[in-house]
Amino acid sequence: MNRVGIIVDIPHSGERTTIDAAEASGKPMMASHTGAKAVYDHMRCKSDEALRAIAAGGGLIGVNALPSLLGPDATLNTMLDHIDHIANVVGVEHVAIGTDNTYSGQWPEGLSGYPNARFNSRWWGNWSAQNHPLSGQSDDAAVGSLAWTNWPLYTVGLVKRGYSDEDIEEILSGNFLRVLEANRPEREVRV
Numbered sequence: 026m027n028r029v030g031i032i033v034d035i036p037h038s039g040e041r042t043t044i045d046a047a048e049a050s051g052k053p054m055m056a057s058h059t060g061a062k063a064v065y066d067h068m069r070c071k072s073d074e075a076l077r078a079i080a081a082g083g084g085l086i087g088v089n090a091l092p093s094l095l096g097p098d099a100t101l102n103t104m105l106d107h108i109d110h111i112a113n114v115v116g117v118e119h120v121a122i123g124t125d126n127t128y129s130g131q132w133p134e135g136l137s138g139y140p141n142a143r144f145n146s147r148w149w150g151n152w153s154a155q156n157h158p159l160s161g162q163s164d165d166a167a168v169g170s171l172a173w174t175n176w177p178l179y180t181v182g183l184v185k186r187g188y189s190d191e192d193i194e195e196i197l198s199g200n201f202l203r204v205l206e207a208n209r210p211e212r213e214v215r216v
Contacts (some may be wrong), residue, residue, distance in 0.1 A: 027052045029209030040075055047078035053204045057098035058089040061110040065096035073114050080115035085200045087123020090171040101170035105182045116194045121200045124173055
C-alpha cells in the first residue's frame with residue numbers, strides 16, 4: 026500500500042490490528058474517523074496506546090462527529106473533548122476532524138426517494154444501541170451542533186478552548202494534507 030500510494034486507514038479496525046498496521050506502515054497512516062477510548066469507551070474509539078502507535082509514524086487521528094460513537098447525547102463539546110484528549114496524548118500535529126457524516130436533507134418537493142429502497146439494520150452489526158447501550162439516540166449530527174453545516178462552530182470551539190490559529194489550521198486541514206502528501210506513490214503515473 027505504501028509503495029502505490031494507498032493510505033493505511035484503520036478507523037474500523039480493532040486494537041491489535043491498529044497497532045500492527047502502525048508498526049507495518051512505513052508512511053504516515055490514519056484513523057480518519059474515530060474517537061478517544063479514554064473519553065468514551067466505544068469499540069470504534071482508539072486507546073491511548075493505539076493513538077501513540079499511529080502518531081509514532083507521523084499519522085493522524087480524525088475525530089468523527091457521530092454522537093453514537095462519541096458518547097451519550099454527544100454534542101460539539103463532546104467532539105472537542107475527544108480532540109483535546111488526543112492532542113494532549115500525541116500532539117496537535119496528529120489530530121484532525123474526520124466527521125464521517127454527510128448532508129442528509131429532505132428530498133426536494135415532488136421526489137420521494139428510491140421506490141424500493143429498504144433500510145437494513147444488519148449493516149450496523151454490533152454498533153447498534155442494543156449491542157452498545159451507551160451509544161444513545163442523539164440526532165445532533167444531523168440537526169444539532171455536530172451537523173456538517175456547523176464547521177464554523179468547530180473553529181469557534183477550538184478557539185474557545187485555547188488552540189492557536191496554527192493549531193486550528195492543522196486540525197481543520199493541515200494534518201490531513203500532510204498525510205496525503207506523505208503517501209504519494211513512489212512513482213506517479215502521469216497522463
